[in-house]
Amino acid sequence: MANRQTDLLKGTLDLLILKTLALEPRHGVGIADRIAQITKGTFLLKPGSLFPALYRLEEARLISGEWSETPEGRRARYYRLTASGERRLTVEKKNWDRIVVAIGQILEAD
Amino acid sequence: MSALTRLVGFWRTLFSKDRLDRELDLELGSALDTYTARYTAEGMDPRAARRAAALAFGGISQVKDAVRDHRTGANVEALFFDIRYAARGLRRTPALAATIVVTLALGIGGNAAMFSVVRATLFQPLPYRDPSRLVFVWLGQDRIGYRGPMSGPDLRALREGASSFDGFGAIWASSAITLTGNGDPEQLRAAMVTTHFFDVLGARVALGRNFQPGDQAAGPGATVILGWELFQRRFGGDRSLVGRTIEVNESRATVVGILPPDFRLFLPADASVPDRLQAFTPFWPDFENGPRGSLFLRVIGRMRPNVPFAQARDEVSSVAKGIAREIGRNRILTAHPLQDDNVAPIRGTMLALFAGVALLLLIVCVNVASLLVARAATRASEVGLQLALGASRRRIARLVLFEGLLLAMLGMAGGLLTAWFTLRILVAVAPPSLSQLDGATVDAPMFGFLSAISLLAGLIFSTAPQIELFKRAARGHALQPERQTTASLVRRRTRVLLVVVQVALSVVLLISAGLLTRAFIEVLRVDPGFRSATQLTFRIAVPGRYESPAAFNAFAANLQSRLRALPGVTGGGAISHVPYDDMPNWSLTYSPDAPMPPDAARQGDSRAISTGLLEALGVPLIDGRFFTDHDDDANRPVAIIDDRLAGELWPNQRAVGRQISTSVSGMNADVGGNTARLTIVGVVPHLRLRSLVEDFRPEIFVPWRIAQRNPMAFVLDTNREPASLAADIRTAIAAVDPLVAIYDIRSLRTYVVDARATRRFTVLLAVAFACMALGLTTIGVYGLLAHTVAIRRHEIGVRRALGATSSQVTRAILSEGFGLAVVGCASGLAGAAAVAGLLQSQLYAVRPRDPMAYGAGVAVILIGSAIACWLPARRAVKVSPMDALRIE
Numbered sequence: 001m002a003n004r005q006t007d008l009l010k011g012t013l014d015l016l017i018l019k020t021l022a023l024e025p026r027h028g029v030g031i032a033d034r035i036a037q038i039t040k041g042t043f044l045l046k047p048g049s050l051f052p053a054l055y056r057l058e059e060a061r062l063i064s065g066e067w068s069e070t071p072e073g074r075r076a077r078y079y080r081l082t083a084s085g086e087r088r089l090t091v092e093k094k095n096w097d098r099i100v101v102a103i104g105q106i107l108e109a110d
Numbered sequence: 111m112s113a114l115t116r117l118v119g120f121w122r123t124l125f126s127k128d129r130l131d132r133e134l135d136l137e138l139g140s141a142l143d144t145y146t147a148r149y150t151a152e153g154m155d156p157r158a159a160r161r162a163a164a165l166a167f168g169g170i171s172q173v174k175d176a177v178r179d180h181r182t183g184a185n186v187e188a189l190f191f192d193i194r195y196a197a198r199g200l201r202r203t204p205a206l207a208a209t210i211v212v213t214l215a216l217g218i219g220g221n222a223a224m225f226s227v228v229r230a231t232l233f234q235p236l237p238y239r240d241p242s243r244l245v246f247v248w249l250g251q252d253r254i255g256y257r258g259p260m261s262g263p264d265l266r267a268l269r270e271g272a273s274s275f276d277g278f279g280a281i282w283a284s285s286a287i288t289l290t291g292n293g294d295p296e297q298l299r300a301a302m303v304t305t306h307f308f309d310v311l312g313a314r315v316a317l318g319r320n321f322q323p324g325d326q327a328a329g330p331g332a333t334v335i336l337g338w339e340l341f342q343r344r345f346g347g348d349r350s351l352v353g354r355t356i357e358v359n360e361s362r363a364t365v366v367g368i369l370p371p372d373f374r375l376f377l378p379a380d381a382s383v384p385d386r387l388q389a390f391t392p393f394w395p396d397f398e399n400g401p402r403g404s405l406f407l408r409v410i411g412r413m414r415p416n417v418p419f420a421q422a423r424d425e426v427s428s429v430a431k432g433i434a435r436e437i438g439r440n441r442i443l444t445a446h447p448l449q450d451d452n453v454a455p456i457r458g459t460m461l462a463l464f465a466g467v468a469l470l471l472l473i474v475c476v477n478v479a480s481l482l483v484a485r486a487a488t489r490a491s492e493v494g495l496q497l498a499l500g501a502s503r504r505r506i507a508r509l510v511l512f513e514g515l516l517l518a519m520l521g522m523a524g525g526l527l528t529a530w531f532t533l534r535i536l537v538a539v540a541p542p543s544l545s546q547l548d549g550a551t552v553d554a555p556m557f558g559f560l561s562a563i564s565l566l567a568g569l570i571f572s573t574a575p576q577i578e579l580f581k582r583a584a585r586g587h588a589l590q591p592e593r594q595t596t597a598s599l600v601r602r603r604t605r606v607l608l609v610v611v612q613v614a615l616s617v618v619l620l621i622s623a624g625l626l627t628r629a630f631i632e633v634l635r636v637d638p639g640f641r642s643a644t645q646l647t648f649r650i651a652v653p654g655r656y657e658s659p660a661a662f663n664a665f666a667a668n669l670q671s672r673l674r675a676l677p678g679v680t681g682g683g684a685i686s687h688v689p690y691d692d693m694p695n696w697s698l699t700y701s702p703d704a705p706m707p708p709d710a711a712r713q714g715d716s717r718a719i720s721t722g723l724l725e726a727l728g729v730p731l732i733d734g735r736f737f738t739d740h741d742d743d744a745n746r747p748v749a750i751i752d753d754r755l756a757g758e759l760w761p762n763q764r765a766v767g768r769q770i771s772t773s774v775s776g777m778n779a780d781v782g783g784n785t786a787r788l789t790i791v792g793v794v795p796h797l798r799l800r801s802l803v804e805d806f807r808p809e810i811f812v813p814w815r816i817a818q819r820n821p822m823a824f825v826l827d828t829n830r831e832p833a834s835l836a837a838d839i840r841t842a843i844a845a846v847d848p849l850v851a852i853y854d855i856r857s858l859r860t861y862v863v864d865a866r867a868t869r870r871f872t873v874l875l876a877v878a879f880a881c882m883a884l885g886l887t888t889i890g891v892y893g894l895l896a897h898t899v900a901i902r903r904h905e906i907g908v909r910r911a912l913g914a915t916s917s918q919v920t921r922a923i924l925s926e927g928f929g930l931a932v933v934g935c936a937s938g939l940a941g942a943a944a945v946a947g948l949l950q951s952q953l954y955a956v957r958p959r960d961p962m963a964y965g966a967g968v969a970v971i972l973i974g975s976a977i978a979c980w981l982p983a984r985r986a987v988k989v990s991p992m993d994a995l996r997i998e
Contacts (some may be wrong), residue, residue, distance in 0.1 A: 015660050027140070027141070027144075028140045028141050029136065029144045029145065036118070046168055047138070047141060047167050047168060047173045048168045048169075048172055048173050048176050049176070051137070051138065051141075051173055052173075052176045052177045052179070055134075055177050065137075070144070072144075072147060074140055074143055074144065074147075075136075075140060076137070076140045076144070077136075077137045077140070078142070081542075091690075
C-alpha cells in the first residue's frame with residue numbers, strides 16, 4: 001500500500017475498525033479482509049497499522065480481544081465491540097457524516 | 111480514555127510487559143499463519159507461501175515495535191531508558207558532571223535563597239487581620255518632601271471625618287516607663303496608644319483583655335499591656351499577673367493584658383516606632399485636644415471592607431483640606447498602604463540583589479551550556495552514527511535534553527542545600543533594618559520556585575549543545591574523528607558566543623558591585639561631624655519624682671558632675687537623641703520674624719543638649735560659644751544653630767546675637783506662649799545626626815535645662831576602654847539614686863556602624879555575586895582555550911617546525927582569549943550602563959557612570975581572562991614539532 005493511501009486512512013482507521021466489528025467479532029486478519037472486500041481493495045490495511053490500532057482501541061476499552069478458534073481450527077484473537085465502543089461508533093459516524101457533507105459543500109461550491 | 115483506564119494501561123505496559131509481549135507474539139504468529147494458509151490454498155508450496163506471507167506482513171518485528179510504541183506508557187519506558195542513558199553518559203565524565211552540578215547548585219541555590227528573602231521582606235503579608243486594609247497616615251509637608259507624625263486634633267478630625275475607615279489608631283513610642291520592685295529597676299521600651307490601637311491593627315492579646323475606652327480616662331500608667339518577652343522573663347509567665355498591679359514609674363499600674371509571643375509592630379522605619387516594644391499604656395484623657403503644633407501621633411487606619419484605597423486616600427486628603435480651612439493654614443495628610451510604606455526603603459535594594467543573583471544564574475547556565483557544547487563536539491561522531499543507523503532526530507534531541515534535565519535535577523538537589531545554608535548565613539548577618547528576613551525559610555513556594563528555575567535552566571543549557579550536535583552530525587562527521595584543523599575553530603562559533611555572553615554578563619555584575627562598593631566607601635568617608643571612636647553612650651530613665659524641671663535639672667547636674675569625675679572620663683553631657691537611634695525625631699517650626707507668622711512652614715530638627723555635650727562629641731565651634739550652666743533662663747532662651755541655618759537666614763552675616771522664633775515642642779521649662787524667641791549664642795557645623803547619607807533639615811540645639819527629655823542619653827568621652835567603664839557608671843548613678851534604670855550602654859561607634867548596616871549587607875552580597883561570576887567566567891574562558899590548544903596541537907606543531915618562536919605561539923593563543931574578553935567587555939559595558947540606572951538610589955555620591963567602577967570591572971575581568979589564557983598558552987608553547995608528526 002502506498003504512503004498516500006495510509007495518509008487517507010489517518011483518523012478514519014479507528015472508525016473503520018469499529019464499524020467492521022459492529023456486525024460481528026473478528027480477528028485481525030478478518031478485519032483487514034472485510035475492509036478490503038467492502039472497499040473493493042481501495043483500503044488495504046497493513047499489519048503495521050492494523051495491530052497498533054487494535055491494541056490502542058483495546059486499551060481504550062472500545063473493543064475487547066479474546067482467544068478463540070477460527071473455522072479453520074487455528075487459535076486467533078477475536079475482537080468484539082464493547083458498550084462504550086458502540087457509543088463511540090455512533091459519535092464517530094455522526095462526525096464523519098458532518099465532515100463528508102461539509103467537504104462536499106466546499107468542493108461543489110463555485 | 112478515562113484517567114483510570116490510562117493508568118491501568120500504563121502499569122500493564124510497565125509491569126506486565128513480558129505477558130503482553132507473549133500475547134502479541136501469539137497473535138501475530140496466528141495472523142501470519144492465516145496468510146500462509148491462504149497462499150498454500152492458492153497452490154504455493156508451504157515454504158514459498160510462508161515467505162510471501164512474511165513479505166506481505168511487512169516484517170514481524172517492525173509490527174511489534176509499532177504496537178509497542180502505541181501503548182500508553184511506551185513513552186515512559188523510553189524515558190527510563192533515556193534517563194539511564196543520560197546517567198551513563200554523565201558517569202563517563204565525572205569531573206565535568208561534578209563541575210556542572212556544583213556551579214548549578216550555587217546558581218540555583220542562590221536564586222532560591224534570594225527568592226525567599228524577597229518574599230519575606232517585600233511580599234510577606236503583615237501578621238495582622240486583613241493587612242491589606244491597613245494604611246499609615248502621615249502629616250506631610252510636601253514642599254520639602256518631609257512627612258511626620260500628626261497632632262491630637264488632626265487625629266480627631268480624621269476619626270470624625272473619614273467614613274471609609276473602620277477606625278484609626280495612634281501610637282507614640284516616646285514615653286519612659288521604669289519598672290521597679292521585684293529586682294533591678296528596668297527601663298521599658300514603651301509606647302502610648304489609643305485604646306483602639308490593637309483593634310485597628312488587627313492584633314489580639316494572648317491573655318487578659320485589650321484596652322477599653324474607660325482605661326484612657328484613668329490616664330497613662332494606670333493600665334498596661336505587656337509584651338510576651340517581658341512577661342516571661344520578668345514575671346516568669348505567671349498568668350495570675352493579669353488583673354494585678356505592678357510598680358511602674360513609682361506608682362501602681364494594672365496589667366490588663368499580655369500580647370502573644372509572635373506579636374511585632376511593623377511600621378515604616380521613619381515612623382520611629384521600635385518594633386519590639388515591651389509595654390503599652392493609654393494616652394492621657396484629652397490628648398486629642400492637645401495643641402495643634404504638638405506633632406507626635408503615628409496614625410494607622412483600617413479601611414472598611416471593599417473600600418478601594420484611592421477612595422480612602424482621597425478622603426484623608428479632603429479631611430486635611432477641612433483642617434486647613436479651619437486653621438487658615440495649609441495642612442496636608444497623606445495615606446499610604448501600610449505594607450508598601452514599610453518596604454519602600456528596601457524594595458530597590460532587594461530587587462537589585464534579586465536581579466544580580468538572576469544574572470549569576472544566567473552566567474551559570476551559559477557556563478554549563480558551554481561545557482556541554484564542548485562535549486557535544488566530541489560526541490558528534492557518535493551521534494552521526496546513531497543518525498545513520500536510523501535513530502530519529504527527535505529521540506537524539508530528547509537524549510541531549512534529558513542529560514540537561516538530569517543535570518538540572520542534580521543541581522536542584524544541591525541548590526536546595528545551598529539555599530538552606532545561604533539563608534542561615536543571610537539571617538545571621540542581616541542588618542536590623544531587614545529584620546523580617548527572619549521569616550525567610552525553605553518552604554513550599556520557595557521549593558516551587560527552585561523547581562521552576564531548575565527546569566528552565568535545564569532547558570536553556572540543553573539547547574546550545576543540541577544545535578551544535580546536529581550541525582556537526584549533519585555535516586557528516588559520522589565516522590570521522592574530530593578534525594584537528596584551524597577550520598574547526600570557526601565551527602566553535604556557538605561556544606565562542608557563549609563565552610562572550612558570559613564575559614559580558616560578568617562585566618555587568620562586576621561593574622554593579624564596583625559601583626555599590628564605591629558608594630559604600632563614600633559612605634564610610636562621610637564625616638558625620640562628630641567623633642565616635644572613644645565615645646560611650648547609655649540611657650537612663652529618670653524616676654518620676656524628678657518630674658518638675660527644677661528637680662530634673664538638679665538631678666541631671668548632680669549626675670553629670672559625678673560622671674565627669676570618673677577616672678578616664680575626659681568630658682560628657684546629656685542629649686535628647688543618640689545619633690541614629692530610633693527615638694522619635696524632634697522638630698521645630700522656625701522663622702526669623704517676630705512674632706512668628708502663623709503660616710511659618712520651615713522646619714528644623716531640634717536636639718536638647720547639656721553643657722559639655724558638643725565638646726564631648728568633638729564638635730568644633732564656628733562662632734560664638736557653647737552652652738553654659740547659666741543658659742537656664744526660660745525668659746531669655748538661647749540656642750546654638752548649625753552653619754546651614756545660619757547661612758540660610760543670614761547669608762554672609764554674623765548669626766550670633768540674632769534671634770529666631772520657634773515653636774516650643776520639646777521645651778518643657780516655662781518659656782511662655784506657643785512660640786519661643788531664641789537668641790543665638792553659637793554656630794557649629796551641620797551634624798549628621800539622623801542619617802549618615804541623607805541631607806536633613808537644619809539643626810537647632812536648645813539647652814537641656816529648658817528642654818529635658820526622659821529617658822535621657824549620656825555621651826561620655828573616655829580615654830579608657832569604653833566597656834570597662836560600664837561598672838563605674840552604674841556605681842556612680844546608683845550613688846545618686848538606686849532606682850534609676852540604666853540601659854543601652856554602647857559605644858557611639860556602634861550606632862554609626864549600624865547606620866551603615868543595610869548598605870554593608872547589600873555590598874557584601876553584590877561583591878559575592880560578582881566574585882562568583884568572575885570565577886565562572888574564568889573557568890569558561892579557560893575551558894575554551896584549553897580546547898583550542900588541544901585541537902590545534904597539530905597546527906601549532908607544524909608552525910613550530912616552520913620556525914615559529916614561543917612568543918609567537920603564546921601571542922596567537924592569548925590573542926584569541928583576549929579577543930573574546932574584549933568583545934565581551936564591550937557588550938558588558940553597554941549592559942552595565944543600562945543596569946546602573948536601576949541602582950541609582952543606592953549610589954550615594956557616586957555617578958551611575960563612575961569611570962573608576964567601570965574601569966575596575968573591565969580590568970578585573972581582563973586580568974581574570976589573562977590568567978585563564980595563561981595555562982593553555984603555556985601548554986601550547988610546550989608543543990614540539992614532533993607532536994605534529996606523531997599525530998599524523
